[in-house]
Amino acid sequence: MLGLGSVLSVSACGLPRSGPKISEIRAGTRLKQNPSFVVPVDERVARAATLDVAYAFPNAFLKVGKMGSDTINPGDTLVIQVWENVDQGVMGSRGAPTTLQNTQVDGEGYIYLPYAGRMKAADNTPDQLRALITDKLSAQTPNPQVQVDRTAGDGATISIMGEIGGQGVYAIERPTRTLAAMIARAGGVSVTPEIARITLTRGKQSGSIWLKDLYDNPANDIALRPGDVILLEKDTRTFTALGATGQAQVPFPKPRLSALEALAVVGGLQTSLADPKGVFVFREETAAISNAVLGRTDLTAPQQLAYVLDLTRPNGMFIARSFQMRDGDTIYVTEAPYVQWTKILAVLTGSATSANSLSSIASGA
Structure with a gap:
């Protein structure tokens, strides 16, 4: 017959569980070396711990x-055509255009054109460059007609x-x-x-x-x-979920993610295991945020904080919805106290069943 001594013996041994109990986590605050802080989350703490990743253009x-859609830039390629009004022009004959294909605008923004010389093309529109070329060529041939087309270049x-x-x-x-x-x-x-x-x-x-x-x-x-x-x-940010919930390393599904949404992403609390009073978010905080959260001014180094969310409070769900997750966070849900007793009873029941089986085998031998 199994008595209280057996129960205590079983409870003393290491039964399987998904992680530490609430009391074990709180015990970390009493350590003299590398202490952590357990922080119950309320509206003030949720605001103080919020650190949005702000992205913006300068x-x-x-x-x-x-x-300008037609602005010429260094590296562009131009097609230049010139019509002359004389039979023996400097570049061609009357009626037949002289076409200069693939005229490259150099790194300083200049082009070179025969009989017109080197001239600035960059920052001009094709029409402005046409006027410049016309003016340059007018000294060599009477009333030239010029067309400039820009193609997208380097x-x-x-x-x-x-x-x-x-x-x-x-x-x-x-x-x-x-x-x-x-x-x-x-x-x-x-x-x-x-x-x-x-x-x-x-x-x-x-x-x-x-x-x-x-x-x-x-x-x-x-x-x-x-x-x-x-x-x-x-987005490469992730959080880790452990305990009485879905267990995984999870990428952020959107830019801002609350603790409540993080729980939903991993499937929510396991109804047969989870303690809704013990939802923890483990994070290493900067000294500035640690001081703001803990109401102190003396902390000068990063601190290990265990934020605890109690979903059973009247506003617990709203607070969990306002508490923002960050890259590298670990969300951990503790097991309900009765779960350990259920496991103990299962072990005891299994032990009694095994003992009875052995006794039956011995009697029949």
């Missing part, structure tokens, strides 16, 4: 206007790469002078839009935004400039 990007391109339908180098043309239009031209993002992040580098400056912010705020649809590099990448 003001210099936002203030730039759209490029100087008016951007590079786009990453999680995009078509990586490559694209010309800035009339329909693709802004960020959103260029992303669409390159085939759109190849990952879930909610977790797509855009980084644009221009010279020594760079800035990032969420793809969603591009469509929600028209100001983020910035004008492009030659040489821009656009990187589309998937």
Whole structure:
């Protein structure tokens, strides 16, 4: 017959469980070395612990206007045609145009034209350059007629790469002078839009935004400039779920994720195991946030904080909905106290059954 001594013996041994109990976590606050802090989360703590990852383009990007659709840039290629009104012109004969194909604008923005010499082409429109060439040639041949056509060249391109339908180098043309239009031209993002992040580098400056912010705020649809590099990448932030819930390392499904949403992502609390009073979020906080959360001013180093959410409180669900998760967080749900007793009873029942079986076997021998 199994008595109280057996129960105590079984409870003393190491029964299987999904992690530490609430009392064991709280015991960490009493350690003299590497102590942690258990912080019950209320509205104030939820606000103090919020640290949004703010992505934004520099003001210099936002203030730039759209490029003129016909502006000539260094690296562009031009097609220049000249008609002369004399039988023996300097470049050709009457009625037959002289065509200069693939005239390259050099790195300093200049071109060279026979009988006209070297002249500045960059920052001019084709019509402005036509007037310059006409004026130069007029000293060599009477009343020349000039036509200038610009084709997109190396100087008016951007590079786009990453999680995009078509990586490559694209010309800035009339329909693709802004960020959103260029992303669409390159085939759109190849990952879930909610977790797509855009980084644009221009010279020594760079800035990032969420793809969603591009469509929600028209100001983020910035004008492009030659040489821009656009990187589309998937959000790499994750959190870890342990205990009486779904157990996994989980990527963030959207830019902002609350503790309540994190629980939902992993399947919620296991009704047969979870203690809704013991939902913990483990995080290493900066000294500044630790002081704000704990109401102190003396902390100077990062601290290990265990935020505890009690979903049984009247506003517990609302607080869990306002408490924001961060990259690297661990969300842990403790087991309900009765679960251990259930396991003990299962062991005792199994032990009694085994003992009875052995006794029956011995009696029949």
